[in-house]
Amino acid sequence: MTRTDRLSHLVAGSRSVHPQAWQGKVSPWLLGLVVAAGAAGSWWWAQHRTGADAPAAPAAATSGAQPGGPGGSGGRRFGGSDRPQPISVGTVRRQDVRVSVQAIGTIVAANTAVVKAKVDGELQALRFKEGQLVKAGAVLAEIDPRPFQIALAQAQGQLARDQAQLKNAQIDLERFRDLLSKDGIAKQQVDTQAALVQQLQGTVQSDQAQVDNAKLQLSYTRVVAPISGRVGLKQVDLGNIVHASDANGLLTITQVQPAFVVFAVPDTHLPRINAQLKAGTLLPVQAWDREQQHRLAEGQVSSLDNAIDTATGTIKLKAQFANADGGLYPNQFVNVRLQLDTLPDALTVPAAALLRGAQGTFVYVVNRDKTVSVRRVVAGPGDGERVSVQGGAPDALQPGDTVVTDGVDRLRDGAKVEVIVPGAADAANRAASGAQSGRHGKHSAP
Structure with a gap:
């Protein structure tokens, strides 16, 4: 039943119940006006219900290009299959590599x-x-x-x-x-x-x-x-x-020049340490802060404990530091780097270039045609931000080779790449901003 029918029925019912009240009080034009208003309301309600029940338009029809497509944000981030992948690179070179052991130590007074x-x-x-x-x-x-x-x-x-x-x-x-x-x-x-x-x-x-x-x-x-x-x-x-019997005494004096650090290393290094000490070779030791950002002091191993800790499988060493500036305090926590040996003229790559997969460690080498190829290597001791490597013939790394250090997520063997020079994008943006400012200045000039 439409809204008009309901209104007519209501009016008819009212007239049937009170026939005497309606006679002479409701004019025909007023009744027509009520019927017209009801018809208009019914039409408006039908139109709005139709718009609400209509199916929503597909997102793809209004959003433009699909993600990852040429016009989408994914395409701008990763590029299409034919676009070179932006990467950062490092260089393969030869250098002396220190073979070190890291440990946790505590400063003790002499x-x-x-x-x-x-x-x-x-x-x-x-x-x-x-x-x-x-x-x-x-x-x-x-x-x-x-x-x-x-x-x-x-x-x-x-x-x-x-x-x-x-x-x-x-x-x-x-x-x-x-x-x-x-x-x-x-x-x-x-x-x-x-x-x-x-x-x-x-x-x-x-x-x-x-x-x-x-x-x-x-x-x-x-x-x-x-x-x-x-x-x-x-x-x-x-x-x-x-009193002479006072337990705490008057004060305490600690001798901190020289100072010592006590630390433990795995007992697997004991044969090499013993050989170095018996030969009279000095074992350099560095003390670093908690964040390993600042080197606090440099010293050398002075003594070795007489037994291995069976609970941890480690042996304690004591290193001596001159501590001329008095910067080391007893009971201070330090990170220790014990240098056991030096690999002379070793082939090294940046640590960020070394990747690990199911078949071992490898690096991506940038070829002259701006493509990359996979080179499998054997990682050796690291020294700071570089790691010594060994590669087998015939594709062994050579000094001067360029390896990928950043942007390897979407690389594959033979992929095209584009080397991004650090700071070049910022310089280009600054230059573009300067040129745009210049144009705006010319337009605003009288």
């Missing part, structure tokens, strides 16, 4: 000393700054010396008294011996006096030891550095009573 007070007393002065470098024998702190000065004076007084008694006994002994030679005294008395002299000599020696001990205790009131190195943070403050 010596570490916990400086403690040797006598008990009040801490009166600190003669150092935290973190500074000190020499062995430098005064670091002072303890109240007065009790030890008094003890020294007492020992010296005791020594002086006993020395006087010894001297008097020695004079009496000489006098008794003279009388004995004249038969003026008994020999027993002379012997008794000689024994007294020896007794007093022992007393004087004991007193002298007491004096020396008092001087030593007094010297301990000046705390000195036992080794040269860097001073740590203080453990006590001025005015505190320090």
